[in-house]
Amino acid sequence: MIEGLLGVPIITLESLGKRVSSPEPTTKVQNVPLDLAYRQGERIGGRYTVVDVLGKGGFGVVYRVRDREDNRELALKTFRDEFILDPRVRSQFRQEALTWVALGRHSFILQAEAVHEFDGRLFVAMDYIAPDENGLITLQDHIEHYGPNLTDRMIGIWAVEFCHGMTHAYANGIKAHRDIKPANILLESGIFVKISDFGIAASLQISDLPAQLLSSFGLTTFRAQGKTLIGTLGYIAPEIYAGQSADIRSDIYSFGAVLWQLCAGSPRPPFWEWLRRAPDAPTTYSILSGSKIPQVERVFWSVIARCSEPAPNARFQNFDEVRHAIKQALDQSGDDKFDFVVNTAPTFAQLVNQGASLRTLGRLDEALECYEAAIKLDPKKPAVWVNKGNVLSSIGKLTESMQAYEHALQLDPKFDAAWLNKGIQLQKTGKLPEAIECYDNTIRLNPLQSVAWNRKGGSLVAQNKIEPAIECYKKALEINPFDEVACTNLAEVFRRIGDDAKALTFYDRAISANSKYKKALIGKTETLIDLSRLDEALQLLDFVLTIDQEDFAALNMKAIVLCRTKRYRESIQLFDFLLANSGTDLEVLWTNKGNALAELEDWKGSLECFDRALAINPTYRSAVSQRSWVAKQLDR
Numbered sequence: 001m002i003e004g005l006l007g008v009p010i011i012t013l014e015s016l017g018k019r020v021s022s023p024e025p026t027t028k029v030q031n032v033p034l035d036l037a038y039r040q041g042e043r044i045g046g047r048y049t050v051v052d053v054l055g056k057g058g059f060g061v062v063y064r065v066r067d068r069e070d071n072r073e074l075a076l077k078t079f080r081d082e083f084i085l086d087p088r089v090r091s092q093f094r095q096e097a098l099t100w101v102a103l104g105r106h107s108f109i110l111q112a113e114a115v116h117e118f119d120g121r122l123f124v125a126m127d128y129i130a131p132d133e134n135g136l137i138t139l140q141d142h143i144e145h146y147g148p149n150l151t152d153r154m155i156g157i158w159a160v161e162f163c164h165g166m167t168h169a170y171a172n173g174i175k176a177h178r179d180i181k182p183a184n185i186l187l188e189s190g191i192f193v194k195i196s197d198f199g200i201a202a203s204l205q206i207s208d209l210p211a212q213l214l215s216s217f218g219l220t221t222f223r224a225q226g227k228t229l230i231g232t233l234g235y236i237a238p239e240i241y242a243g244q245s246a247d248i249r250s251d252i253y254s255f256g257a258v259l260w261q262l263c264a265g266s267p268r269p270p271f272w273e274w275l276r277r278a279p280d281a282p283t284t285y286s287i288l289s290g291s292k293i294p295q296v297e298r299v300f301w302s303v304i305a306r307c308s309e310p311a312p313n314a315r316f317q318n319f320d321e322v323r324h325a326i327k328q329a330l331d332q333s334g335d336d337k338f339d340f341v342v343n344t345a346p347t348f349a350q351l352v353n354q355g356a357s358l359r360t361l362g363r364l365d366e367a368l369e370c371y372e373a374a375i376k377l378d379p380k381k382p383a384v385w386v387n388k389g390n391v392l393s394s395i396g397k398l399t400e401s402m403q404a405y406e407h408a409l410q411l412d413p414k415f416d417a418a419w420l421n422k423g424i425q426l427q428k429t430g431k432l433p434e435a436i437e438c439y440d441n442t443i444r445l446n447p448l449q450s451v452a453w454n455r456k457g458g459s460l461v462a463q464n465k466i467e468p469a470i471e472c473y474k475k476a477l478e479i480n481p482f483d484e485v486a487c488t489n490l491a492e493v494f495r496r497i498g499d500d501a502k503a504l505t506f507y508d509r510a511i512s513a514n515s516k517y518k519k520a521l522i523g524k525t526e527t528l529i530d531l532s533r534l535d536e537a538l539q540l541l542d543f544v545l546t547i548d549q550e551d552f553a554a555l556n557m558k559a560i561v562l563c564r565t566k567r568y569r570e571s572i573q574l575f576d577f578l579l580a581n582s583g584t585d586l587e588v589l590w591t592n593k594g595n596a597l598a599e600l601e602d603w604k605g606s607l608e609c610f611d612r613a614l615a616i617n618p619t620y621r622s623a624v625s626q627r628s629w630v631a632k633q634l635d636r
Helices: 087-102 139-149 152-171 200-204 211-216 248-264 272-277 281-289 301-307 319-332 348-360 364-377 382-394 398-411 416-428 432-445 450-462 466-479 484-496 500-513 518-530 534-547 552-564 568-581 586-599 603-616 621-635
Strands: 048-056 060-067 073-079 112-118 121-127 185-188 192-195 220-224 227-231
Touching (some): 087 348, 139 185, 139 248, 152 192, 152 319, 301 319, 348 364, 382 398, 416 432, 450 484, 484 518, 518 552, 552 568, 552 586
Antiparallel strands (some): 048 060, 112 121, 185 192
16 A cells, blocks of 8 residues: 555555546646557457448548457447536436447447446447448438439338438437437448447537537537527528427438538538528528428439428427328339348347446346346346346345356356356455365366466465466456556555565556556556655546546545645645545545644644544544644744
């Protein structure tokens, strides 16, 4: 444990209190050799290897990744760095991502398979849609490539698919997409529509980023009726500019603009030249409510015109109506009839993925329901029993959890994941020899299971069996030389036995594998503090707080380091912030603030802090001893 000022221990990562939002950083960091972006070949969350960056949109960065669990390629979407520090955006994105995942698998919706939290960020794992032979992925790409040469039949197929997808979305929790545009409609093999980015605009709407920055991302931001509204210019319905809430009819208006572009072969939406010069929301509303959409000579003109009516009540009222109108227009044109049979029943795999996402988002009861439903579809799959056991463990039902693991092993005694998770639960409950036996079974069945080697090492360390633990961690590194967990575990063992040089070597190795792995960053920071390399420690702490500004322990540690560098007033500001926002460990914070005030020879203020600490915990020894010393200074 790092000792704090005047021998007072700071809060360690193992005793985190309430997580709070931090104030502005008090240390200006320059030339920190770390960044928030992920590079090609870097692993995200130990699971996804970055293949490429697919693109940066208005809200997020999308990485093309390979899933190490099943070797599939996926798209992984997360925040742009500009948004990562806004906890309200993160919270809203969490809710929107949950709604997107809950839509399940549908033929015409881009599948959001899972939600993860890695390195202080939320990620949505989605199906990866490869470009076609011309490099085209989105509807926008197809419009720009083919122009007015798209056939009525192809436009009609895409439009009907889109309507099917939106009908499903509205029936399953989506209130409004809010950002329907050709760039958010992907095409698989150039044929199958995949609607993307549900709810992303709703997340952006509560950010405090300046309009100039948002507009640089291709977004429009404006104030209407006291509300900040965000969307993409040319697709926002007129009533939104008047301050009304978005609903299905607003999305229908946006779709009308998309359909117009397809028919006109225009890369820009209607009214573009007028809208981009409009100075404010009232002017834009006036343009949209007083203008008729330019006519196009296509079979879908009547559909476009009704979708684009300025008054919401004059439009189609749902996407089923739009779909019927599109099919009728095609039928009347003499084109061959077509229709789709869309199966929306949840599959086993979908239920399992939904359960995993709900667990990530803390919705444990709903996750359990997903696993129960999956078990009804196929009760003989041991993996879903393991997942069920993990959720039961998370909600404290340890007996039922162990029963789920045992049931998985009855189905398949050679299922290494069941032995592994059973071992993890035994380790958590302090049954270390039994846990090691489970890990040994896992390794016997799958010698390349690095998690088992890491977990076994942790159980051995807990029994003070250091040399065998080191061998376990080295085995994990033989399997994967870039295993940040094994590197960090080795670093902590070397730190425990007093070899700080080796500890730093392995912390750096972990950070080189994953520059945002917080456990390694914090461990390296603690080692630097032990070595009195305080400026470097402050740089790392500021980077940690950039990744996760709600990290209570890092904030408190930073305040301690500021004290050690004699920046007492800055440290006191941090202690005051933590005291105002934290509900736990208050006696430690009051004592640390008292020590900082003592360094400034504010004996009276210091004594008051120690009294506050002792009012919370009368037996807190550091406060007792420090109070006695300060009281003597006050009596001089």
